[in-house]
Amino acid sequence: MPLAKAKPAEFHGVLLYSKAYRERDLLIKFLTREFGKKMFLVHGAKRPKFRLRAAILPFTYGTYFGDLKADGLSYLNNYKNIDHFQGITADITKNAYATYTMSLIDLAFQDSLPIPKWYDQLMIGLKLIDTGFDEEIITNIFEIQLLAAFGVAPNWVDCSICHRRDLPFDYSEAYGGLICQNHFDRDPYRLHLDQKTIYFLRLFSVVDLTKLKTIKVSDQTKKSLRKVIDQLYSNSVGVIPKSKRFIDQLGKFKI
Structure with a gap:
């Protein structure tokens, strides 16, 4: 308008x-x-x-x-x-992830550009965090789905070379998305991700927050997700909100 x-x-x-x-x-x-x-x-x-x-x-x-x-x-x-959002206000970890998520949206879009889809998405995400859903997972979903707004659109659908979907995948920054095991030799710098991490990256790219009921992710897979998403934002996006530093500090205190 x-x-x-x-x-x-x-x-x-x-x-x-x-x-x-x-x-x-x-x-x-x-x-x-x-x-x-x-x-x-x-x-x-x-x-x-x-x-x-x-x-x-x-x-x-x-x-x-x-x-x-x-x-x-x-x-x-x-x-x-x-x-x-009283639950977010009262919890330092929820607060940190919610703040970071909002900072990403602020960076991804220019001012005065109507983005009702992302307004609705943010409201749903904040309500999920506020009511006890895993704030790390909600934030990961936003990070993956916001990549396109930053001009980065990884191929999470199929092999970026042969388009097969029935083989184990890895992520290749050189090819801008997934590659199947038949082409692992094409990129010696592929990320060597395990299949659980690949599964959740693909899921997060398409999941509808309005239909999200529960997602269980192990601590080990969370660490792997954090590492690959950080690498994507560092190498491909090049913009990291200041609020991300606090989340990184929180991670150091986790046992």
């Missing part, structure tokens, strides 16, 4: 992050369903009795009213029907 000058609008939004701006103000970034990512200047947001305080807490979502601009800063005026 194109926007001209500042235009009053109602929108559905989930708060991505906030940061200080001047002495009493905040800059609040929302992913909105209708208008994509928008940055809002909220005057007086640091005051103790600011009337919109409940609406701009971390991990808040709901229906908002504001004056929206096509470019530059928009202005938040009011809200209704807001809620918070």
Whole structure:
């Protein structure tokens, strides 16, 4: 939906992050369903009795009213029907993975580009994390499915050389996707992934979060998934959110 000058609008939004701006103000970034990512200047947001305080807490979502601009800063005026992801807010690990997932979406898409599919996807993912689903797995799913938005589209369907689907696979960065065992010799630098890791990478590339009930992944496979996804983002995407560092630190403390 194109926007001209500042235009009053109602929108559905989930708060991505906030940061200080001047002495009493905040800059609040929302992913909105209708208008994509928008940055809002909220005057007086640091005051103790600011009337919109409940609406701009971390991990808040709901229906908002504001004056929206096509470019530059928009202005938040009011809200209704807001809620918070309390489970995420109260748990440092859930918080870290949710923050990282939102950071990936922020990096993957330009501001003011409507992406209702990803708004819906993010809301589903955050609700799953909030209610106890494995935050690592939800994050892995987002990482794999967001690759295309970063301009990277690995072939998870079949062998990138002969298109067979009935043989063991490995991942080849040189061929941009899977290769079957008949062609392992084509890439001496293939990743040498085990078949469980391959299975979950393929599953994560197509899984529908609305139909997700349970996925059990061993700690060993989680480590393998983390390693290959990190390698894909480092070598092919080249953009890693700062919030990823905290997740890496959390991993070092796991027993």
